Amino acid sequence: MAMISADNRGLRLATRYAVLVLIALIFVFPLVFMVMSSLKPSQQLLEDSANLRAFLPVGDISFDNYTDAFRRAPVATFVFNSVLVTGVTVLLSLLICSAAGFAFVFVDWKGRNLLLAVLLATLILPFETIAIPMLLMVAHLPWIGMEGLTWGWLNSYRVQIIPFIADGLTVFLFVQYFKDLPGELIEAARVEGASWGQIYRRIVMPLSGPILATAAILKFLVMYNQYLWPLMVTQEEGYRPVMVGLQYFFQLNVAWGEVMAYLSLITVPVLAFYLYLQKAFIASIASTGVKG
């Protein structure tokens, strides 16, 4: 073994960090560019792209782009729609998919193995392959609301929520998690006469913090970032979510400053949320990798 001098070790450590930092720059520069540009007038923004000023808060800095963005488009409506659709879908998804996972793992009933297999088979259906026929379907579905019986779900919240509540992956994640819970616990509760509902609420759910977080984060990312589906089913701006609302800024001459303000507005809260719950986010993505 060769002796490694302290200097040598220090140098190697420095190179390692240099590589890590360089790669980090590749991943953050567009995001820094976005936030910095959102504070600059459109003309300066384009001029600054020519040099490193693009990444610095220099020149004519203000929040004017943000107020202009609100003036140009119904930004508050878009944000409200996204929060509503994402929030409701996540909550219903946790409830319905965890109940299904519970039934598949703990309850013995006719057809459960077959149905679980069918559910898993749906994982190979990319959403893109069912979007078009689903568009026709939702255009003709009935709904009973305050105006009585109506036909067609286009331009509504329900068309953005209901199709995405349950999916094979979420149910599967709950099934995987529940399988590892101590079965004796549930058995004992059954013997003592607890109902299935009580076992679900009082025993299984309190033990399910990690999987609920995972399922919620995955659903949140899918729903908040959705583009193709809301683009097709919402023509009225009153129902459009933030990603589709973006089109508003490209109708006449593009004011890049406002675009950057809008992009920052819809992205920075998510990034902050991610950085705050970083470990949970990464764990939830990692857990999608345990299937196979």
Added chain:
Amino acid sequence: MASKFTVSNRTGWLMAGPAILLIAGFVILPFFLAIGLSFTNQRLVSPNPTEFVGLSNYRQLLGVATVTLEPLRDDAGAVVMKDGEPEYPSIRSLTRNNPDRPDLAGMREWFSFSLGGEAKTFVLARDVVFMKAVVNTFIFVIVVAPVQAGLALGLALLINQRLRGINVFRAIYFMPVVVSIVVVSLLWRLIYDGQSGLLNNLLDAISFGLIPPVNWLGDPSTALGAIIAMSIWQAVGFQMVIWLSGLQTISPTLYEAAAIEGASKWQVFRYVTWPGLRNTAVLILIVITMQAFGLFAQIDVMTNGGPLDSTQTIVFQAVERGYGKQDISGGSAISVILFVIVLSISLIQRFLTREKS
């Protein structure tokens, strides 16, 4: 697997029922609808009743033919030249009202090649744009799947070191994954800009002005490549995390044993790390492939399929027809073709990567 508890059909159906109904209604039913509708002429809104049209949607999309033509000759028998190239009979004379070739009616030239000699072979397609979309999508998948998986593995190995503050870097590399691809596409549209884009300025600076500015998204030869690079940038952190969780399942005792044996870094990777990542590798490849075939938002935001159809993709075509032109049956046929492609490829991948016992 949990043991058998009391049989309770009612509870089982009550608790699993909502999820089953929703998945049946909004995943399985649309899938079968896609198959059914692809054999009809269904439109989103139409006054006429829907009719069964057999395979005509598929024939319209996938119809391909080849014709080999001799160059035109003048009265003396010499090849007619035009702009330094031999001139061939026009394809239009074959595809428009030609009673001898009813099979070619309505087709357009896709590309042509010549295998030496004067004769030239023309490949005609009934839907040239769709053919280009299929080819572009395959190029995208064939480049993205190995490159993204490889880079993600590299990043995972880098992040798997024991260094102070390594979690900060992991968090940063993963950051683009949580940003919407729509937002990312818009940002990169500005970065790729032909005149004042950041990328051109950067290349200009590091090459001391030797590299001329490129209109990355406006040039048919670079547009798809630019979209590929950006897509990898956005999604590579996703697979990095999955590789990382695979790496962490490998027992440290294996590494200790390798160290005692005096294995080199490469040997450790080849004989300890890589075998431990087998299942992860298969999963990652299948997931990337499935995601890559769905390429849509980038195209819609950045290029709209252009320039010159160089970034048309299968899903973009499906949406343009099914939604843009309200031709549900055509869009459904494309969806079914996409499904068949994705299914066959993941079956092939599974077969090629199966455990050899």
